[in-house]
Amino acid sequence: MEPTEKSKGPASYFPSIEKKYGQPVEHWFGVLREAGQLKHMELVGLLKSEHGLGHGHANALVAYHLAQQ
Incomplete structure (x- = not known):
């Protein structure tokens, strides 16, 4: 994804999830x-x-996560 491209859908939450919980989203996908x-x-x-x-x-x-399966 280009740096100026805005995420849509569930992925639009990823930056705030990483910031708030201190883990990369890949950690949560592992869980x-x-x-x-x-x-x-x-x-x-x-x-x-x-x-x-x-x-x-x-x-x-x-x-x-479920959409990727």
């Missing part, structure tokens, strides 16, 4: 991969309850 075959909201719940992410950030990560 999601390790969680296995859970449903969307189960994965969102895992990120929220076990890792302290907010709903919007968790939802964006899960949506992007």
